Amino acid sequence: xxxxxxxxxxxxxxxxxxxxxxxxxxxxxxxxxxxxxxxxxxxxxxxxxxxxxxxxxxxxxxxxxxxxxxxxxxxxxxxxxxxxxxxxxxxxxxxxxxxxxxxxxxxxxxxxxxxxxxxxxxxxxx
Amino acid sequence: xxxxxxxxxxxxxxxxxxxxxxxxxxxxxxxxxxxxxxxxxxxxxxxxxxxxxxxxxxxxxxxxxxxxxxxxxxxxxxxxxxxxxxxxxxxxxxxxxxxxxxxxxxxxxxxxxxxxxxxxxxxxxxxxxxxxxxxxxxxxxxxxxxxxxxxxxxxxxxxxxxxxxxxxxxxxxxxxxxxxxxxxxxxxxxxxxxxxxxxxxxxxxxxxxxxxxxxxxxxxxxxxxxxxxxxxxxxxxxxxxxxxxxxxxxxxxxxxxxxxxxxxxxxxxxxxxxxxxxxxxxxxxxxxxxxxxxxxxxxxxxxxxxxxxxxxxxxxxxxxxxxxxxxxxxxxxxxxxxxxxxxxxxxxxxxxxxxxxxxxxxxx
Numbered sequence: 001x002x003x004x005x006x007x008x009x010x011x012x013x014x015x016x017x018x019x020x021x022x023x024x025x026x027x028x029x030x031x032x033x034x035x036x037x038x039x040x041x042x043x044x045x046x047x048x049x050x051x052x053x054x055x056x057x058x059x060x061x062x063x064x065x066x067x068x069x070x071x072x073x074x075x076x077x078x079x080x081x082x083x084x085x086x087x088x089x090x091x092x093x094x095x096x097x098x099x100x101x102x103x104x105x106x107x108x109x110x111x112x113x114x115x116x117x118x119x120x121x122x123x124x125x126x
Numbered sequence: 127x128x129x130x131x132x133x134x135x136x137x138x139x140x141x142x143x144x145x146x147x148x149x150x151x152x153x154x155x156x157x158x159x160x161x162x163x164x165x166x167x168x169x170x171x172x173x174x175x176x177x178x179x180x181x182x183x184x185x186x187x188x189x190x191x192x193x194x195x196x197x198x199x200x201x202x203x204x205x206x207x208x209x210x211x212x213x214x215x216x217x218x219x220x221x222x223x224x225x226x227x228x229x230x231x232x233x234x235x236x237x238x239x240x241x242x243x244x245x246x247x248x249x250x251x252x253x254x255x256x257x258x259x260x261x262x263x264x265x266x267x268x269x270x271x272x273x274x275x276x277x278x279x280x281x282x283x284x285x286x287x288x289x290x291x292x293x294x295x296x297x298x299x300x301x302x303x304x305x306x307x308x309x310x311x312x313x314x315x316x317x318x319x320x321x322x323x324x325x326x327x328x329x330x331x332x333x334x335x336x337x338x339x340x341x342x343x344x345x346x347x348x349x350x351x352x353x354x355x356x357x358x359x360x361x362x363x364x365x366x367x368x369x370x371x372x373x374x375x376x377x378x379x380x381x382x383x384x385x386x387x388x389x390x391x392x393x394x395x396x397x398x399x400x401x402x403x404x405x406x407x408x409x410x411x412x413x414x415x416x417x418x419x420x421x422x423x424x425x426x427x428x429x430x431x432x433x434x435x436x437x438x439x440x441x442x443x444x445x446x447x448x449x450x451x452x453x454x455x456x457x458x459x460x461x462x463x464x465x466x467x468x469x470x471x472x473x474x475x476x477x478x479x480x481x482x483x484x485x486x487x488x489x490x
Contacts, residue, residue: 034348035174037441038417038448040470056470058419060173060352060441085417 005109006118007069009051012093013101015109020075020100025057025066028122030092034059036085041077041099048072048101050108055098057088070108072101145190146274146330154344162250164191167346176345177352177443180316181484184280186334186342187350189315193253194270194324197244202265203237206392208372210382216241219298219311223380224256229371229396232259234362234380236322238298238311245298245309247275247322249362263392274330278342279320279353281487286340287321295319295488304336315350317357317486352440355449358411358481364422365409365437365451373400374453375409376481407434408459411483412450412467412476417441419448420467420474427466427473428458436467444484450476 004014010029014022030036038058048054048068055066077099081087088096103109113121142165151158156167167188169176179185197203204211209222216239224232233252238245248256253271260267284291289303293312301310306329314320325333338344351361360366366375371393373381378401385391386398414420419441426434434454442449450467458465461480466473 034169035172038419040418058441060177060443061168061348063419063421 003109005069005112005114006121007067007112008121009067009069011067011069013069013109013112015106016100019102021070021072021103021106022097022100023054023069024097025088025092026118027092030089030096033057033064034061036088039081039085039088039098041082042074044074044077046074048074057085066098068101069112070101070103071105072103074099075102076100143191145188146272146327147188147190147276147334150331150334151188156344156346159347161347162191164250166191167344169346169348170344173346173348173352174443176343176349179343180280180318180345180349180353181444182281184278184282184286184320184342185316185345185349186337187277187279187345188274188334189277189322189350190274190327190330191250192275193248193250193256194273194275195246195248195253195257196268196270197237197246197260198266200239200244202263203244203246203260204385204391206260206263206265207237208381208385208391208394208397209237210385211237211244213384214239214244217297217299219296219313221380223372223377224259225372225391225393225397226368227393227396229373229393229400230368231362231366231370231372231375232256232368234360234366234377236311236313238309240298240300240309245324251363270324272327273324274327274333276323276325276330276334276337277314277316277320278323278337279314279316279318279345281319282341283318283320284489286337286342287323290321290323293321295490304333306333306336308333312489315357315359316353317359317482317484318353319487319489351438352443355438355440355451356442356444356482356484357486358451358483360409360451361438370409370453371397371400371405373397374405374407404456406456407453408456409437409451409453410459411479411481412436412452412465413445413479413483414448414450414467414474414476416474417448418469418474420450420469420476424450424452425468426452426454426476427468428455428463433458433465442483449479449483454478
């Protein structure tokens with residue numbers, strides 16, 4: 001079963017059987033951003049550090065950075081959300097994924113929240 | 127870009143004002159944000175859906191944050207604006223500008239002749255400055271900031287507001303709407319046909335409820351901004367400021383030839399000099415070729431030289447493309463000129479485009 005972890009910046013990261021970790025933004029994040037009209041994704045092969053801006057989403061009104069929840073190397077990006085940015089709104093936690101990372105240190109997921117902890121965190125954000 | 131920050135309840139000493147429709151916005155599930163010192167609805171169901179509602183049916187906006195004022199003396203107002211106010215007939219409205227001595231724009235405003243008096247509608251963030259300026263120059267101004275102001279905009283606006291269907295674009299009249307005494311103008315800030323409707327603050331929510339019941343779709347500041355940008359209309363504080371004149375902002379339509387010849391308004395000498403000698407920069411529309419928007423503050427280059435800066439930018443839902451307004455060197459202002467807009471360090475190609483981006487749909 002896939003394990004999913006969450007960052008305080010509202011990114012999710014799912015550990016796959018292939019050793020790659022899929023990264024996206026949470027449903028809460030897409031709702032807060034509003035209608036997404038453009039996504040900029042990183043080059044494959046780029047090394048990103050935890051907390052580093054690795055993608056940009058543009059809503060009608062504003063641009064927002066997406067931060068890498070863990071450090072790693074970009075192995076794959078989701079071309080579908082570049083062609084159809086609205087997928088991030090309609091499927092933030094599945095079809096609207098952003099990129100896959102080969103993690104530098106898989107054990108670092110322990111620094112992130114699980115679903116229950118993230119839901120609890122959301123409830124503290126009035 | 128406009129400051130659409132969330133309400134800063136934790137910011138000490140900052141008390142945001144609420145419009146008379148505040149409770150209604152919350153019942154409708156609006157996402158509230160700070161704008162010009164007010165808590166205002168950014169969106170209800172979503173900016174794009176609200177934008178499309180205005181372009182295809184009719185949208186209802188709360189614009190009560192704008193300042194309604196009454197002025198008895200047209201000649202006094204004429205000394206401060208470049209528009210023909212003395213020649214404004216009863217029942218008509220005109221767009222004009224408060225100018226400083228250097229020809230810079232203190233505010234842009236709508237002035238309506240209501241027969242017994244003038245009504246002016248001022249930008250929310252400028253109303254205190256405007257009133258102080260007008261009073262300092264001997265004008266008697268009665269503020270009506272407690273009033274509500276609603277806008278019904280879209281091709282079905284006249285079906286939502288049959289009481290006002292007899293008005294033409296830029297007409298103004300006192301009318302009862304749903305039994306409520308209102309001052310209605312056929313105008314707006316979206317490029318669509320539509321009306322702005324002022325009434326007593328305490329009746330604002332009842333009026334809004336009646337217009338929603340007739341089928342108007344509630345729309346927030348987000349859609350208002352993307353609609354006005356598609357319509358090529360300036361936003362005060364972004365595209366026009368005290369540092370920009372109507373000549374550089376390409377608002378020459380607001381300069382009365384008669385008033386320029388007479389030269390008897392504040393800033394006339396500076397404006398006439400700019401018209402005679404030309405200006406170094408001009409405000410232009412720019413349509414970007416790809417999907418990434420360029421926002422206010424983005425550098426504009428031609429060749430590799432800096433020639434200007436974006437003052438407003440968004441993704442245009444009607445065009446499915448990013449658009450922007452910005453000041454560029456006059457030599458680069460001709461429609462068709464290819465420019466580079468620098469976004470996150472990368473040049474994006476944009477083409478200078480005649481305004482409006484989306485054709486106006488006024489009923490004249």
